[in-house]
Amino acid sequence: MGWVTGVVQERKQWTDRLFSLRVDAEVELFKAGQFNRLRLEIDGEPVARPYSYVNAPGETPLDFYLITVPDGPLSNRLAQLGPGDTVELMPRATGFFTLDELPDSRDLWLLSTGTALGPFLSMLKTDTPWERFENIRLIHAARKAEELTYQDTIRQFQERDAKRFQYIPFVSREPFPGGLEGRVPAAIAEGRLEHHAGLKITPEHSQVMLCGNPDMVKDTAAILRERGLEKNRRRKPGQITTENYW
Known part of the structure; x- marks a missing residue:
């Protein structure tokens, strides 16, 4: 499968490390939650990494939410792109971190860290979650308040x-009125998240999607399994759907 050329329309700098690239490219329609790959030639070699769509299927321009990684050759180059610059993408998205993989339930919990907020925004821009679930809770964990992006x-x-x-x-590293402190797994274990949300996480009524830092995903899934929730599999449907995302 070949690559297609995308043209950068905008680079939005959220913080010194966080930025979004808005790109025009002819790609196939995708499912919210899926990812593409961005590729640049660096020192004569093509370098590519997966990034989830933030935009809804059919919405343009394509929107990708990124973080610059220390000594990361691709992310640091992508962070220098501006309007008119080009980047290569795959024509077809991939991935199974999508709402159609979830069994029906009453409550939808979307738990993310950092740039893993992106695929959840894509999902919420579609009608699917609003039609399928009575209650939706979007959790976004960041180190500092300035990293709570996409507020509009x-x-x-x-x-x-x-x-x-x-x-x-x-917000884990500074006080933030109106938010919760510490790590997501601890807030679930202590009951603080559910109290704040006014909603219980239960096997009977909850579907939980975890996306982000592998430690958060692993530790949160472990706590949820103690509550009786199980990993969601095609052959054996459950309540926990996960994707590690940096």
């Missing part, structure tokens, strides 16, 4: 259905 987009979800949707930010 999140406000649109709140305006769409404030009764059904709640956004819960976590």
Whole structure:
């Protein structure tokens, strides 16, 4: 399968390390939650990494949320791109971290760290979660308040259905009024997250999607299994769907 050339329309710098690339490219329609690959030639060699879509299927331009990695050859080059620059993409997305892989349930919990917020924004821009679930909780954990990005987009979800949707930010390295402190797994174990959300996580009523730092994903899944939730598999449906994402 070949690559297609995309043209950068905008680079939005959120913080010194976090940025978004908005790209025009002729790619196939994807499912919200799937990822593409971005590729540049660096020192004569093609270097590619997977990045999830932030935009909804069919929405343009394509939107990717990235972090510059120390000594990361690709992320540091992508962070230098501006309008008119080009980047290569795969024509077809891939991945199974999508809502159609979830069994029906009453409550949808979307738990993310850092740039792993992206695929959840893509999902929430579609009608699917709003049609399938009575309650939606979006959790985004960051180190500092300035890293709680895409606030305009999140406000649109709140305006769409404030009764059904709640956004819960976590900030681990500084006080943040209105949010929760510490790590997501501890907040679940201590009951702080559910108290804040006004909703219990139960096997009977919950589907939980975990995306982000592998330690968060692993530790949170372990706590949820203690509650009786099980990993969601095609052959054996459960309540926990995970994707490690840096």
